[in-house]
Amino acid sequence: MTSAHAIPLLQARGLSFLRADEPVFGPLDFALHAGELALVEGDNGSGKTTLLRLLGGLLHVGEGELQWRGQGWNRDARAGEVLFLGHQLGLKMDMSPRENLHIAAGLHGMREGRSAASVLVDVGLPGYEDEPVRRLSAGQKKRAALARLLLLPAVLWLLDEPYANLDRAGIALVNRLLEEHIASGGAALVTSHGAVSFHGGEPKRIRMHG
Amino acid sequence: MSKWIPLWLHKLGSPPTFYRFAGTLRPWFLALALIAGAMALYGGLVLAPADYQQGDAYRIIFIHVPSAWMGLFIYGVMAVASFIALVWRIKLAETVAMESAPIGAAFTFITLVTGSLWGKPMWGTWWTWDARLTSELVLLFLYLGVIGLYHAFEDRRQGARAAAFLAIIGIINVPIVHFSVNWWNTLHQGSTVRILGPSKISTDMLWPLLTMMVATKLYYVASLFGRVRADLLELEGGKEWVRRIATGDDA
Amino acid sequence: MEGCGVNQASVSRACAAVLRRDLTLAWRRRGDIAMPVLYALIVATLFPFALGPEDALLQRIAGGVVLVTVLLAMLLALDAMFRSDIEDGSLEQLVLAPQPLALMLAMKILAHWLTTALPLILISPLLAGMLHLPLPVMGVLMLALLLATPMLSLLGAVLVALTAGTRRSGMLLALMLLPLCVPVVIFAAGAVAAAQQGLPWVAPIAWLGAALALALVLAPLACAAALRIALDA
Amino acid sequence: MSQFLAMGGYAGYVWPAYAVFLIVLLADFVSPLLRRRRNLRELRARLARQTARQQRAASPAVNP
Numbered sequence: 001m002t003s004a005h006a007i008p009l010l011q012a013r014g015l016s017f018l019r020a021d022e023p024v025f026g027p028l029d030f031a032l033h034a035g036e037l038a039l040v041e042g043d044n045g046s047g048k049t050t051l052l053r054l055l056g057g058l059l060h061v062g063e064g065e066l067q068w069r070g071q072g073w074n075r076d077a078r079a080g081e082v083l084f085l086g087h088q089l090g091l092k093m094d095m096s097p098r099e100n101l102h103i104a105a106g107l108h109g110m111r112e113g114r115s116a117a118s119v120l121v122d123v124g125l126p127g128y129e130d131e132p133v134r135r136l137s138a139g140q141k142k143r144a145a146l147a148r149l150l151l152l153p154a155v156l157w158l159l160d161e162p163y164a165n166l167d168r169a170g171i172a173l174v175n176r177l178l179e180e181h182i183a184s185g186g187a188a189l190v191t192s193h194g195a196v197s198f199h200g201g202e203p204k205r206i207r208m209h210g
Numbered sequence: 211m212s213k214w215i216p217l218w219l220h221k222l223g224s225p226p227t228f229y230r231f232a233g234t235l236r237p238w239f240l241a242l243a244l245i246a247g248a249m250a251l252y253g254g255l256v257l258a259p260a261d262y263q264q265g266d267a268y269r270i271i272f273i274h275v276p277s278a279w280m281g282l283f284i285y286g287v288m289a290v291a292s293f294i295a296l297v298w299r300i301k302l303a304e305t306v307a308m309e310s311a312p313i314g315a316a317f318t319f320i321t322l323v324t325g326s327l328w329g330k331p332m333w334g335t336w337w338t339w340d341a342r343l344t345s346e347l348v349l350l351f352l353y354l355g356v357i358g359l360y361h362a363f364e365d366r367r368q369g370a371r372a373a374a375f376l377a378i379i380g381i382i383n384v385p386i387v388h389f390s391v392n393w394w395n396t397l398h399q400g401s402t403v404r405i406l407g408p409s410k411i412s413t414d415m416l417w418p419l420l421t422m423m424v425a426t427k428l429y430y431v432a433s434l435f436g437r438v439r440a441d442l443l444e445l446e447g448g449k450e451w452v453r454r455i456a457t458g459d460d461a
Numbered sequence: 462m463e464g465c466g467v468n469q470a471s472v473s474r475a476c477a478a479v480l481r482r483d484l485t486l487a488w489r490r491r492g493d494i495a496m497p498v499l500y501a502l503i504v505a506t507l508f509p510f511a512l513g514p515e516d517a518l519l520q521r522i523a524g525g526v527v528l529v530t531v532l533l534a535m536l537l538a539l540d541a542m543f544r545s546d547i548e549d550g551s552l553e554q555l556v557l558a559p560q561p562l563a564l565m566l567a568m569k570i571l572a573h574w575l576t577t578a579l580p581l582i583l584i585s586p587l588l589a590g591m592l593h594l595p596l597p598v599m600g601v602l603m604l605a606l607l608l609a610t611p612m613l614s615l616l617g618a619v620l621v622a623l624t625a626g627t628r629r630s631g632m633l634l635a636l637m638l639l640p641l642c643v644p645v646v647i648f649a650a651g652a653v654a655a656a657q658q659g660l661p662w663v664a665p666i667a668w669l670g671a672a673l674a675l676a677l678v679l680a681p682l683a684c685a686a687a688l689r690i691a692l693d694a
Numbered sequence: 695m696s697q698f699l700a701m702g703g704y705a706g707y708v709w710p711a712y713a714v715f716l717i718v719l720l721a722d723f724v725s726p727l728l729r730r731r732r733n734l735r736e737l738r739a740r741l742a743r744q745t746a747r748q749q750r751a752a753s754p755a756v757n758p
Contacts, residue, residue: 019365019694022448056557058692060299079559088550092482094489099482106478107558107565109470251712256698266702273715296690309726316722324711331707348640355637362627368694372623375687376637379619383641386672390644393665397651433723440730447737456737 007070008033009156009187010055014064017050024050025208027064032187032204034155037178040191042208048191049087051208052158055189056084080108083154085162089145093134097125097144100133101151108152119150123173138165149177157181157188223302225442226451232435239435243428246421253418261415267331271415274324276422277317278342280430281349282384284314288356289381292374301445302438304370307377308360309437313430315353321346341388341395348387352380366445475560476568483572486545493541497534498580504530505588516593523592524602524653528646530588531581531606532613536635538577539617542569543625543688552625556692566688567681570618578610594657601656601666608669609649615673615680616641622684625691645669 008031016026025047032038040048053059055066057075066073068081091100101116120129123143133141142165149157162174178188189206222228254272261268291307294300325343326336337343356373363369446452487494508526512518546552555565585606586599594602620637624630648665655662701708 021367021446056553058553058556060693081559082557084553084557086550086553088548088553090550090554092486092551093549094486095482099485103478103482104554106470107475107555107560109559255712260702265704267704267707269701269704269708270711273711277715313722316718320715320718323714327707327711327714331704348643351636352640355633355640358633358636359623359627362624362629362633363694365626365694368626368690371690371693372626372687375683375690376620376623379683380640383644386644387640390647394647394651397654429719429723433719433726436723436730437726440726440733443730443733443737447733452737453741456734456741 006033009069011067015066016064017054017059017062030206034185034187035182036187036204037182038189038204038206040189040206046208048208049160052160052189052191056082056158081155082158083149083152084158085145086160089141091133091141091145094132096130096132098129101147104148105151110151111153114151116151119147122150123147139167139170142166143170155186159188159190161191163192223300225446228302229439229442232439236432236435239428239432243425243432246425246428250418250422250425258414258418264332267328270324270328272418272422274321274328275419276426277320279423280426281314281318281321284310284317284430285381288314288377292377295374296371304367304374305438305441307374308370309434309441311353311356313433315350318346318350318353341391344391345388472560472564476564479565479568480572483569487576494576494580497538497577498584500537501530501534501581501588505591519592523589523594524657525650526592527585527588527602528650531585532642534581535577535613536638539621540631540634542573542618542621547625562685563681566684570614574611574614578614582606582610598653598656601662602653604666605649605652608673609645612645612673612676613642615676619680619683619687622687623691625688626694
């Protein structure tokens with residue numbers, strides 16, 4: 001699936017981020033190819049979330065170098081290729097999951113053959129499509145946010161604690177989404193405290209400390 | 211051109227280098243500022259003759275006008291430093307911009323107070339909505355906005371970048387404010403008082419004024435250096451060179 | 462992605478999505494729209510109590526009072542422009558979307574203007590009437606408001622974006638906005654005053670229009686840049 | 695001299711103006727010096743605490 005000389009999607013060399021002149025993490029060196037999953041491991045405060053926000057493009061590169069598909073790190077080159085799912089889910093509480101997905105699709109575009117209704121069934125929210133998000137449970141909100149991953153086109157997923165708030169079935173759902181995404185040539189960076197039972201091959205590991 | 215400017219700035223912009231550089235030069239600037247200031251005061255308060263219209267009250271001009279000029283000048287410096295800080299992410303430029311703001315605000319404040327003290331005997335009122343005074347007031351608010359925004363952030367460098375952006379917006383705003391306030395003044399037939407008419411100002415009055423302008427500039431550099439030094443120590447608290455200074459290996 | 466078709470989102474669809482979202486959200490919280498209007502009504506009511514119900518005096522200050530009242534009411538609502546979007550993470554998603562951020566923000570500003578400034582403009586004849594503004598001047602006042610309020614929304618949006626990374630922003634926002642809105646207030650109120658005195662009022666309106674045209678282009682770009690700075694930490 | 699201090703009857707305006715000028719600039723100049731002193735003092739205290747911690751860690755037998 002991954003050939004050694006293929007150009008990686010994402011390449012980091014000596015990457016670090018500084019806050020008040022103290023490095024939050026790094027220096028990190030890693031490469032992520034299409035069809036690869038990477039787990040970002042580290043304790044609380046080791047900078048996992050910061051790394052994901054940086055890779056998403058919300059933060060600037062502190063020191064070191066980042067490349068996207070062998071090119072420079074610029075916004076236009078990555079446009080539409082990256083999806084970020086953070087602690088804040090980016091859902092509007094006063095709107096239904098369906099409306100939220102429509103907005104997201106309006107901004108990002110949509111994968112062929114998918115619809116808001118079909119992906120909501122896929123993440124286990126049938127019957128809740130038109131319920132305002134504020135009435136959903138924490139786990140259901142998370143599922144509504146995960147539905148975005150299925151609906152929107154992107155090669156690289158940046159998932160910050162995707163397992164948080166989810167029950168056993170929800171965790172299985174995340175793993176299934178990841179496996180399908182990897183199998184179809186996508187890539188993902190996942191931070192998590194819990195163990196991941198991933199069946200699509202051995203994931204890469206990025207250690208934040210030491 | 212676009213290559214060597216950042217290179218040169220990076221070299222001088224390295225905090226320990228600038229800390230030493232500023233520490234060496236600051237006493238000289240301060241001494242020159244004090245000498246020039248003393249000369250200007252002597253010339254302005256003692257040597258210059260009283261004005262035939264305003265008597266001795268006009269002597270406020272020797273601090274009012276240089277302060278007004280410095281208020282604008284420092285805003286310009288702040289905006290340029292802000293631009294450099296935003297484009298090249300140079301820490302020293304951020305510091306220079308943010309530490310210029312209080313000095314500029316101080317000079318603007320002096321301008322307003324001395325203007326008011328001058329206005330009372332001349333126009334019979336402490337405050338008049340004259341175009342120039344009003345513009346100065348708006349300038350003070352611009353400074354206070356920049357200072358306030360800078361301190362509203364927990365991360366100081368992020369605060370500096372946001373405030374730098376505001377400073378750049380502000381410098382676009384300054385001429386617009388000036389233009390609009392002028393127009394407003396003509397509309398309402400406000401008191402447009404010519405402090406010094408088009409009549410020629412005598413040399414006896416001119417040289418203390420110019421000397422004071424030089425003195426305030428030198429003072430600005432001295433004050434800025436002191437502030438930047440204090441700031442760099444704070445920002446670089448964890449670094450080795452600051453530690454050496456703290457433990458007394460260096461002055 | 463290979464083997465998987467994609468319907469790219471066009472810019473116009475994205476604009477429509479953002480605009481529709483903000484308007485829908487505002488509609489679902491209609492009560493919030495009424496607040497600035499109520500506030501303006503209260504402030505305008507207080508003036509006659511403070512200054513006395515003398516017709517000539519109220520007439521003289523009516524234009525200025527309505528303008529300043531509308532400005533303050535907008536300032537009140539300005540703070541909320543990005544607040545909920547920051548709290549629930551939608552702003553991050555908007556920044557990361559493969560769309561021109563400035564254009565998306567322009568849509569947000571438009572939605573904000575439609576939901577806060579437009580109701581204020583609509584009740585401004587009522588406010589002006591309460592203060593005995595002569596009827597012929599009413600048109601000029603509305604025109605001035607129509608040009609001045611978008612300016613305030615645009616300028617305000619840049620400043621709100623700058624304070625997006627801070628906790629306390631209400632008072633600070635007012636302090637930052639004051640120097641920027643001085644020219645707007647001067648020209649808008651100047652036009653009304655000129656019309657009231659029977660002087661030509663087209664020049665200040667034209668200046669406002671020119672400034673608005675400039676702000677329409679520049680403010681969203683500045684807003685986008687400011688937002689990237691404010692989120693970068 | 696008293697004539698000079700009287701400033702032609704405008705002493706009440708001229709001297710306060712100069713006083714404000716000097717006082718504001720003096721305050722502006724002194725504040726960073728004080729800030730610098732305070733920072734250095736805090737930094738020294740922090741360094742002292744740090745070395746104390748390190749010494750304690752290096753000799754755990756002192757406190758059984």
